[in-house]
Amino acid sequence: MLKRYPLLFALLFLGYAFLYLPIFSLIIYSFNESRLVTVWGGFSTKWYGELINNGPLLDAAWLSIKIAALNASIAVVLGTLAALTLVRLRGIRGHKSLGVMVTAPLVMPEIIIGLSLLLLFVAMEDLIGWPAGRGQTTILLAHVTFSMAYVTVIVQSRLAHMDTSIEEAALDLGARPVKVFFAITLPMIAPALAAGWLLAFTLSMDDLVIASFVSGPGSTTLPMVVYSSVRLGVSPQINALATIIIAVVSTAVLIAGVTMYRKELKAQRKS
Amino acid sequence: MNGWLLQLNNRIRALLPGKGLIVGAPWFWLALFFVLPFLFVLKISLAEPQLAQPPYQDWIREIEDGLITIKLNFGNYAMLWEDELYRDALWGSFEIAAISTFFCLLIGYPMAYAIALAPTHWRMPLLMLVILPFWTSFLIRVYAWIGILKNNGLLNHFLMSIGLIDQPLEILHTPTAVYIGVVYSYLPFLVLPLYATLVRLDNTLLEAAADLGARPWKQFLTITLPQSVPGILAGSMLVFIPVMGEFVIPDLLGGPDTLMIGKLMWTEFFSNKDWPLASALASVLLVVLIIPFVLMRHYEQKAAEELK
Numbered sequence: 001m002l003k004r005y006p007l008l009f010a011l012l013f014l015g016y017a018f019l020y021l022p023i024f025s026l027i028i029y030s031f032n033e034s035r036l037v038t039v040w041g042g043f044s045t046k047w048y049g050e051l052i053n054n055g056p057l058l059d060a061a062w063l064s065i066k067i068a069a070l071n072a073s074i075a076v077v078l079g080t081l082a083a084l085t086l087v088r089l090r091g092i093r094g095h096k097s098l099g100v101m102v103t104a105p106l107v108m109p110e111i112i113i114g115l116s117l118l119l120l121f122v123a124m125e126d127l128i129g130w131p132a133g134r135g136q137t138t139i140l141l142a143h144v145t146f147s148m149a150y151v152t153v154i155v156q157s158r159l160a161h162m163d164t165s166i167e168e169a170a171l172d173l174g175a176r177p178v179k180v181f182f183a184i185t186l187p188m189i190a191p192a193l194a195a196g197w198l199l200a201f202t203l204s205m206d207d208l209v210i211a212s213f214v215s216g217p218g219s220t221t222l223p224m225v226v227y228s229s230v231r232l233g234v235s236p237q238i239n240a241l242a243t244i245i246i247a248v249v250s251t252a253v254l255i256a257g258v259t260m261y262r263k264e265l266k267a268q269r270k271s
Numbered sequence: 272m273n274g275w276l277l278q279l280n281n282r283i284r285a286l287l288p289g290k291g292l293i294v295g296a297p298w299f300w301l302a303l304f305f306v307l308p309f310l311f312v313l314k315i316s317l318a319e320p321q322l323a324q325p326p327y328q329d330w331i332r333e334i335e336d337g338l339i340t341i342k343l344n345f346g347n348y349a350m351l352w353e354d355e356l357y358r359d360a361l362w363g364s365f366e367i368a369a370i371s372t373f374f375c376l377l378i379g380y381p382m383a384y385a386i387a388l389a390p391t392h393w394r395m396p397l398l399m400l401v402i403l404p405f406w407t408s409f410l411i412r413v414y415a416w417i418g419i420l421k422n423n424g425l426l427n428h429f430l431m432s433i434g435l436i437d438q439p440l441e442i443l444h445t446p447t448a449v450y451i452g453v454v455y456s457y458l459p460f461l462v463l464p465l466y467a468t469l470v471r472l473d474n475t476l477l478e479a480a481a482d483l484g485a486r487p488w489k490q491f492l493t494i495t496l497p498q499s500v501p502g503i504l505a506g507s508m509l510v511f512i513p514v515m516g517e518f519v520i521p522d523l524l525g526g527p528d529t530l531m532i533g534k535l536m537w538t539e540f541f542s543n544k545d546w547p548l549a550s551a552l553a554s555v556l557l558v559v560l561i562i563p564f565v566l567m568r569h570y571e572q573k574a575a576e577e578l579k
Contacts, residue, residue, distance in 0.1 A: 005388060005487075012385035012397075015378055019404050019458065022415035025425060029418065037418045038428040082297035094294045101301040103568065107509060109516020109560075111533045112553050115540065116308030119315050119550065122325050145304040148297065199406075206408045209518055213540075223410050230414045230523065234421075242411040249406045257399050 023246060030239035037234060047240040054237065057225050064222040067136060068204035071143040075200040076193055078144065079151025086152070087159040105149040114213030117142045121214060134216035142214045143204040150203060151196035158192035191260050198252060309557065316550035319344045327546050347551035356530070357552070361559070363530040367446070367521075368514040371453040372507050375461045378454065380503070383465035384495075387472075398466065405459040413452050413523050420448050420524070444526030452520040457510045464509060468502025468574055469495070501574035508567035512560055532556055 030048075034041030051057065082102050085095060105113065121131060121138050131137045166188075170180045186193075208223035215221065229235050318327040319342075330342050351357045386397045404412060419425045420443040427439040442448050472495060480490045518533035525531070532552060540549040 005385065008381055008385045008388065011378075011381035015382040015458075016400060018378070018455065019401070022412060022419060022455070023404060023407065025419060026411065026415045036423070037421075037425055038423055078297045078300055081293050085294045085297070089290075089294060092290075092294055094298050098294065098298050098301070100568070101305060102297070103571075104564065105301075105305060107512040107560075107564065107567065109513055109533060109556065111516050111518050111536055112312075112557060113305075113308075115536070115549060115553050116312045117304065119311035119546075120304070120308040123311055141304060145301070148300070152297075202406050206410065208410055223408070226408075226410055226414075227519075230410070230417070234414075234418050238411070238414060242408065242414070245411065246407045250403060253399070253403055253406055257395070261395055 026239050026242045027246065030236060030243040032236065035236060047236040048244075051237050051240045051244075056220075057222070057237075057241070060220050060222045060225040063136070063219065064205050067140050067143065067221065068201045071140055071147055071204040072197045072200035074140075074144045075147035075151050076197050079148040079196055079200075080155050080189075080193065082148065082152040083155035083159055086156055102149050102152045105146040106153070108146075110146075110207070110209035113142070113146060114210040117145070117210070118213045134214055135219040138214040138216070139211050139219060139221065142210050143200075143207060146210070147200035147203050150199050154196045154199065155189060155192045158189050162188055191256075191263070194256060198256065202249065312550045312553050312557070315547055316347055316554045317343045317345065318547045318550075319346075320545050320547050325546065326544050344547070347548050348555075350548065351551055351555060357532075357535065360530040360532045360535045361555070364515050364517075364532045367449060367453065367517075367529075367531060368511045371450055371457065371514055372461075372511045374450065374454045375458055375510050376503065376507060379458055379461040379506075380465060383462045384469055386462075386466050387469035394470070398463075401459050401462050409456060410519060412456060413520055416448065416452055416455070416524060417443060420451070443524065444529075446525065446529055448524040449521050449529050449531075452524045453514055453517065456520065457514060460509045461506045464506035464574075465499070465502055468499050468506075472498050501570045505567055505570040505574055508563045508570070512563050512567070515560060516556055 029037055031043050031045065032039075032041055033044035033046065082098060085092065085098055086102070089095060117138070118134075121134060121141075124130060125132060131141070162185075167180055167184050170184055171177070175183070206223060207221075208227050211221045212224060215224070226238060226241070229238055314330075315327055318330050320326055321328045330344065332340050332342075382401065386394055386401075389397055417424070421427075422439045422441060422443070424443070426442070427436075430436045431439065442451075476494050477490055480494055485493070516533045516536075517531060518537050521529045521531040521534045522537070525534070536549050536552045536556075539545045539552065
């Protein structure tokens with residue numbers, strides 16, 4: 001293949017270079033003694049030391065992790081239910097409208113989602129007194145709303161390509177649909193649920209725009225801290241933070257990817 | 272629909288009191304937190320700003336018991352129409368979104384095609400390499416370009432050290448930087464749907480063309496490209512629509528002359544505290560985006576049907 005389409009694979013390679021060079025530059029300069037990007041002042045881990053002692057940033061990171069974990073868990077449940085509806089319950093009332101409502105958050109500009117949710121929360125507080133003020137709860141509600149759309153896409157594609165013969169057999173043998181779901185369907189879509197959870201987690205950890213609209217005093221998330229620091233220019237501490245995030249994310253994605261890849265290879269060999 | 276699927280449907284419907292829950296829970300969540308909020312945006316866009324908390328005056332007010340006045344304020348929309356700033360921003364957003372989508376296609380199509388043509392066991396890892404940057408923080412990836420593009424940044428340093436230029440190029444805080452940032456951030460969104468379309472194309476036509484002596488370029492232009500049009504259009508909208516409302520990239524990489532509607536909305540909301548005007552801007556953007564959204568749904572379904 002490489003020999004048949006040399007130009008195409010050269011372009012692919014250039015594409016990867018474009019995607020990864022900025023990331024590598026971030027990592028390299030997080031170990032730079034000098035504050036300047038163009039001067040290499042020697043290898044140093046001092047920016048990591050400063051990062052660990054940056055109290056406000058660590059508080060914000062902890063808050064973001066809590067919201068992200070809770071968000072991912074709720075989004076996986078709602079997203080799976082939505083995917084089940086879209087793949088398995090065709091023709092049921094609300095099927096079509098759910099399809100539209102679940103696609104729209106994927107492309108809707110964040111700035112519109114943020115503003116509209118803020119106005120909703122203000123009106124709700126006025127009418128029923130909940131949610132009282134803005135803070136962690138409102139950020140969580142907002143994040144679940146757009147993360148569940150991503151989870152739905154992932155679980156939906158898994159459900160649609162799933163071999164249904166085992167479910168069919170269990171149903172023929174008289175197992176109740178609820179039992180079939182928990183004993184067969186759920187384990188079979190588990191990799192998609194894990195991928196969905198991870199994606200929902202990172203989406204929440206990463207959101208600046210929506211959180212800025214719906215957060216209140218005392219609920220500053222990590223991206224908000226990063227943003228206010230980045231606006232002032234390049235800061236090696238942010239490079240250090242970026243390197244940590246990249247390391248954690250690529251490890252998680254690699255482990256998940258390799259596990260799924262091996263499973264698939266095994267399944268292919270068996271069949 | 273398969274027989275067993277119908278059977279499953281019927282059984283679920285008969286046995287589960289929770290079948291309503293399966294549809295109901297996500298449906299009501301999205302209706303409450305995604306659709307309903309738009310009505311509030313429309314409502315507040317017709318309100319009058321005031322110095323209070325919240326900073327707008329509700330246009331439905333109860334003066335005395337049971338006596339309700341309604342005072343609509345169309346001034347915000349009139350202002351959007353009359354003030355050139357807002358029209359320029361809408362046009363600026365459109366221009367940046369359209370041109371970046373084109374460049375995403377130019378870079379993303381060969382990538383997706385190469386991955387689709389690669390041996391089966393290579394495809395997963397190659398695809399993972401495209402997705403991986405998408406998982407790391409968006410904000411931080413945009414930030415990385417500041418260090419590269421600024422006057423004393425990596426790119427200028429490199430170009431000057433190889434003697435290509437003597438004066439640093441001014442890229443950061445110009446539209447060019449915004450284009451680079453947008454194409455960079457949204458590239459994976461286009462590669463994935465394009466790959467999904469290309470990998471499932473029918474190869475028998477290609478083989479027939481090759482047997483009849485068509486050159487690879489001709490094969491591509493007459494067979495592969497036309498077949499992938501629905502995928503191209505659906506994927507393009509996946510980039511175009513969110514970029515229309517982009518805020519972070521024009522804010523961090525753009526300059527004062529980069530007018531985009533998302534950045535303007537942010538300023539009206541956070542700096543000027545003019546919630547009604549920000550809502551009017553959001554409403555206009557929402558209406559503008561309905562057309563590409565409908566197109567996207569249409570071509571997504573068309574692409575899915577062709578694959579069957």
